[in-house]
Amino acid sequence: MAVCGMAIITNAQIGKGSLLLGGNIGFGKSKQTNSGSDAAYRQSSFSISPALGFVTADNKEWGIALHTSFQKTKASNQPSQNQYNGYGGSVFHRRYLTLGKGFYLFGQAAAGYRYTKQKYNSMDNVHSVTTRTDLVSVTAFPGVTYAVSKNFHLEAGLNDLLALSYSAQNETTVNGGAASAKKTKSLNFDTNFSNSNPITLGFRFVL
DSSP states (O other): OHHHHHHHHHHHSOOTTOEEEEEEEEEEEEEEEOTTOOOEEEEEEEEEEEEEEEEEETTEEEEEEEEEEEEEEEETTOSOEEEEEEEEEEEEEEEEEEEETTEEEEEEEEEEEEEEEEEEEOTTSSEEEEEEEEEEEEEEEEEEEEEEETTEEEEEEETTSEEEEEEEEEEEEEETTEEEEEEEEEEEEEEGGGOSOOEEEEEEEEO
8 A cells, every 4th residue: 555655646746857838817806995985996906927837856846937917996986097017027936745636735936026007097187196116026825736637737826925025116196287206115025915816726738
């Protein structure tokens, strides 16, 4: 029984020399209401991250990923809206732990850069705020992978469960034709609970 068990674990490993091609898709929806106010804010977000990974040792992967994200916020009592776009890339390291019957538990750490642009614009175009941010971050999150077949995996994870980031922000405000600018630099620590995309779904082709 012990020999058979070891054989199953060995065969289930993601072998050295494999190439993993795929990516993650993130999504989120939220609604916020404030006591004493009739305003209700609805937020929807979507992100996609294609990734390419190389298995340098059994169950150990190094790779690169690109990131694109979109987010929109609207208030129920206002015709204005807030839009957010983000673009970037990262280098990541992932380790898999075999659970059996095609399931793996993984942990992933990544370091990356992201450029974001957020714009608020009133419907009468009298007032607008544009915020551009350069962000450097280190993130970590866990997840679960299921091997549908030897060459195709599905996965789910808690997107950026922990994130340490440094940002440089430029904010431009236009109000009635008059413009003003503000610059801000900050160091932040965030958790998955403050993330607009708390869950990621993904897939990998194992070549």
